[in-house]
Amino acid sequence: MRVLVVEDEVSLAETIRDGLQQEGFTVDLAHDGAEGLWTAGETPHGAYDAIMLDLMLPRLSGYEVCRRLRARGIWTPILMLTAKDGEYDEADALDLGADDYLVKPFSFVVLIAHLRALIRRGAPERPAVLSAGDLTLDPAERRVARGGETVAVTPREFALLEFLMRNRGQAVTKSAIIENVWDAHFTGDPNIVEVYIGYLRKKIDHPYGRAAIQTVRGAGYRLAADG
Ligand code: CA
Numbered sequence: 001m002r003v004l005v006v007e008d009e010v011s012l013a014e015t016i017r018d019g020l021q022q023e024g025f026t027v028d029l030a031h032d033g034a035e036g037l038w039t040a041g042e043t044p045h046g047a048y049d050a051i052m053l054d055l056m057l058p059r060l061s062g063y064e065v066c067r068r069l070r071a072r073g074i075w076t077p078i079l080m081l082t083a084k085d086g087e088y089d090e091a092d093a094l095d096l097g098a099d100d101y102l103v104k105p106f107s108f109v110v111l112i113a114h115l116r117a118l119i120r121r122g123a124p125e126r127p128a129v130l131s132a133g134d135l136t137l138d139p140a141e142r143r144v145a146r147g148g149e150t151v152a153v154t155p156r157e158f159a160l161l162e163f164l165m166r167n168r169g170q171a172v173t174k175s176a177i178i179e180n181v182w183d184a185h186f187t188g189d190p191n192i193v194e195v196y197i198g199y200l201r202k203k204i205d206h207p208y209g210r211a212a213i214q215t216v217r218g219a220g221y222r223l224a225a226d227g
Contacts, residue, residue, distance in 0.1 A: 001049045001119060002026040006036030006065065007081065008057050016052070019108050020115075033060025037068055040076065049119045053098070054081045061183055066098060067159070071142060075123040079114060081106075130165040133227025135204060135212060137165050144204065151203050156181065160196050161204070164213065169225035171216040197221055
């Protein structure tokens, strides 16, 4: 069984690799998100039985790696590693597209148990289509539709709408949007969020006489649960 471990803490990554090798796994390491994405993408399809993915990674977050892998049709089971004091909790890891999660620090016995169970279950089903009223977003086909009519969106608009839809009915802050839709190391002008919210409104709301994307004063934005 072959596993890709994407973990920026080098000593932890090496400890995991050594332990897994003793259990008979073949292990490849990547030390940041971009390297992990590249390695998973370049390795022949199905070569990895599982990917262990740290959530907080340099260059690309674990969430972004996960999202891009799924967008490319790579459905290798993903075990997400999250920190207890991190910004995300366990439920979020699953919402973000992972198949299972472990909270650091974890014992090696628990790690092996999760990994074997994950590999036994095999590759996940394609994700369910997200919907809010008659607004739908299909993560597998990268398709957005309003009342069944396809709406053409750019990859960034798609990612923004997907984030809003996964949090539908709840206000999300501009900084949460930047971290999830751009990345945690984004250093540009945060007003970029408003610009993209405007683009999306022109595509999914205005032509249909709707106002699904709401501005929440002092908080951020919210996608109405009923679309
Ligand atoms: Ca990390």
